[in-house]
Amino acid sequence: MTATSTITELDIRTVEPRKKHPTIFRTFDGLETGETLLLINDHDPRPLYYQLSAERPGQFEWEYVQSGPLVWKVHIKKTV
DSSP: OOTTOOEEEEEGGGSOHHHHHHHHHHHHHTSOTTOEEEEEESSOOHHHHHHHHHHSTTSEEEEEEEEOSSOEEEEEEEOO
C-alpha cells in the first residue's frame, strides 16, 4: 500500500452483530478504486473474506495488519 492511499477506518467491535457485515459492505462499496478500508474487529474476520470473495470477486486486496489475540486489523483495498 502506498503512502498516498486514502484509508477509511471502521471499528466494527461496537456494532450490533447482525449489522456488522451490512455496515462493512456499505463502507467498502462507498470507497473509490485504490482506497482502503482499515477494519478493526475483536475476532479474525476470515468469514468476511470469504463473503467478500463471493460477492465482490476480484474487487479487493486483503492484508492483515494485526492478528489478535484481542484485536484484528485488516486492510481491505478496493481494486475496481
